[in-house]
Amino acid sequence: MHISVIGAGYVGLVTGACFAETGNDVICMDIDKEKIEKLKQAIIPIYEPHLEELVKNNLKEGRLSFTNDIKKATEHGLIIFICVNTPQDEDGSADLKYVMHVASDVGKAIEKYRIVVIKSTVPVGTCGKVKEVITEELKKRKLEIPFDVASNPEFLKEGVAVDDCMKPERVIIGVDEGRVEEILRELYAPFIRTGAPFLVMDIKSSEMTKYTANAMLATRISFMNQIAHICEKLGADVMMVMRGIGSDSRIGPKFLFPGVGFGGSCFPKDIRALIKTSQDCGYNPSILEQVMEVNRLQRVSFAEKIKNFYNGDIKGKKFAIWGLAFKPNTDDMREAPAIHVVNALTKDGALCYLFDPKAMEVALSIFKGNANVHFGKNQYEVLEGVDGLVLITEWLSFREPDYERMKSLMKTRVIFDGRNQYNPRTLSNLGFHYICIGRPDV
Numbered sequence: 521m522h523i524s525v526i527g528a529g530y531v532g533l534v535t536g537a538c539f540a541e542t543g544n545d546v547i548c549m550d551i552d553k554e555k556i557e558k559l560k561q562a563i564i565p566i567y568e569p570h571l572e573e574l575v576k577n578n579l580k581e582g583r584l585s586f587t588n589d590i591k592k593a594t595e596h597g598l599i600i601f602i603c604v605n606t607p608q609d610e611d612g613s614a615d616l617k618y619v620m621h622v623a624s625d626v627g628k629a630i631e632k633y634r635i636v637v638i639k640s641t642v643p644v645g646t647c648g649k650v651k652e653v654i655t656e657e658l659k660k661r662k663l664e665i666p667f668d669v670a671s672n673p674e675f676l677k678e679g680v681a682v683d684d685c686m687k688p689e690r691v692i693i694g695v696d697e698g699r700v701e702e703i704l705r706e707l708y709a710p711f712i713r714t715g716a717p718f719l720v721m722d723i724k725s726s727e728m729t730k731y732t733a734n735a736m737l738a739t740r741i742s743f744m745n746q747i748a749h750i751c752e753k754l755g756a757d758v759m760m761v762m763r764g765i766g767s768d769s770r771i772g773p774k775f776l777f778p779g780v781g782f783g784g785s786c787f788p789k790d791i792r793a794l795i796k797t798s799q800d801c802g803y804n805p806s807i808l809e810q811v812m813e814v815n816r817l818q819r820v821s822f823a824e825k826i827k828n829f830y831n832g833d834i835k836g837k838k839f840a841i842w843g844l845a846f847k848p849n850t851d852d853m854r855e856a857p858a859i860h861v862v863n864a865l866t867k868d869g870a871l872c873y874l875f876d877p878k879a880m881e882v883a884l885s886i887f888k889g890n891a892n893v894h895f896g897k898n899q900y901e902v903l904e905g906v907d908g909l910v911l912i913t914e915w916l917s918f919r920e921p922d923y924e925r926m927k928s929l930m931k932t933r934v935i936f937d938g939r940n941q942y943n944p945r946t947l948s949n950l951g952f953h954y955i956c957i958g959r960p961d962v
């Protein structure tokens with residue numbers, strides 16, 4: 521099948537490469553000239569496991585190509601996937617200007633029947649608006665070219681995006697035309713051979729499903745963070761509580777880990793967008809508002825916990841920061857909790873020595889100009905002479921560190937663990953002061 525993907529970011533690039541891998545002829549289009557130049561040489565602008573080999577292979581096999589030219593993209597693909605960013609607007613809603621820009625470009629360029637599929641996360645009603653914009657452009661050109669618009673929300677997780685895309689747990693499409701369903705069913709057939717459901721629904725329900733999934737997952741995290749606070753007050757261990765409830769099949773073990781809060785390019789903006797959509801239609805989504813507020817406070821209280829250990833005075837104190845990406849296996853720092861924690865510590869005069877296995881380049885641009893921030897080459901270098909270690913992202917390489925080496929490097933042997941990575945008893949026996957979330961300090 522001939523496929524065009526508009527927007528070659530985390531979602532578009534992975535989607536395009538995976539469709540090419542199953543034999544389709546794919547063009548990825550992006551307005552970013554530098555990105556496209558790099559991609560033509562198989563230089564991947566983001567860190568995502570297995571993506572580089574997938575792009576390299578398919579470029580070599582001639583099934584994947586890159587362009588800045590929207591005309592070329594609309595000529596090529598029977599299906600045009602819109603995968604552009606939908607960032608948060610000032611009022612919390614999803615900013616649809618990039619999606620609408622693409623819709624208008626498509627309307628200006630198409631010459632024959634096309635299926636426009638929206639993969640970007642968009643509020644209910646957006647597919648309808650895209651249809652209107654394309655119709656308007658065709659009217660201006662005095663043409664009556666048939667086209668369809670469908671919704672196909674993306675559920676991939678950064679860090680395991682290629683795997684998620686090749687073996688999705690489900691594919692959801694929102695359509696109002698039988699022929700579109702058939703074509704998308706054929707396209708996705710190789711991905712769901714193991715029996716994952718292919719769910720066909722109306723367009724609005726499909727758009728709503730994506731927001732609901734993210735809101736549910738974020739709710740679980742904020743819920744457990746509240747439970748962690750209660751456990752802390754009572755001297756209970758939230759990790760035991762988590763195991764206790766996670767083994768109930770009605771609850772399940774995933775997304776129950778308490779910590780320094782969720783971040784990333786999706787949860788915060790998508791929950792805010794859902795809140796705004798809900799308010800706009802006259803309903804007050806009080807649970808969702810609390811999910812966001814608990815998450816905000818979680819970062820604040822973690823930074824406060826660190827300060828309190830030094831009786832509120834951290835001026836001149838040195839901290840090693842382990843982990844900056846919003847989660848392991850990505851270099852994505854959008855809305856990462858590390859940004860808040862580092863800013864809160866340095867604002868009060870502390871010096872932070874940062875290390876992340878993949879996000880150092882991104883971090884450099886984020887903390888540019890903050891004289892109290894320094895960057896290390898590895899996880900041990902940043903420990904030299906510090907008054908404390910702050911763990912924010914649970915990268916595998918932090919799981920079983922060389923504790924003796926750490927002890928020899930750190931001035932004060934205290935670990936603030938924002939992800940409850942370690943066993944408090946083990947750390948205490950090793951001679952560390954260990955402060956974590958929702959468990960008694962040792």
Ligand code: NAD
Pocket residue numbers: 526527528529530531532549550551552555603604605606618621622639640641642674675676677678785786
């Ligand atoms: P991204 O910022 O990584 O990539 C978006 C790309 O679109 C950029 O390369 C940008 O240059 C390009 N772009 C913007 N306007 C364009 C235009 N007019 N024409 C062509 N290209 C254009 O974003 P992302 O993380 O891939 O997310 C894309 C969408 O998918 C968002 O709506 C997001 O909410 C959703 N989503 C993201 C994830 C994720 O984990 N990142 C998961 C599921 C869904």
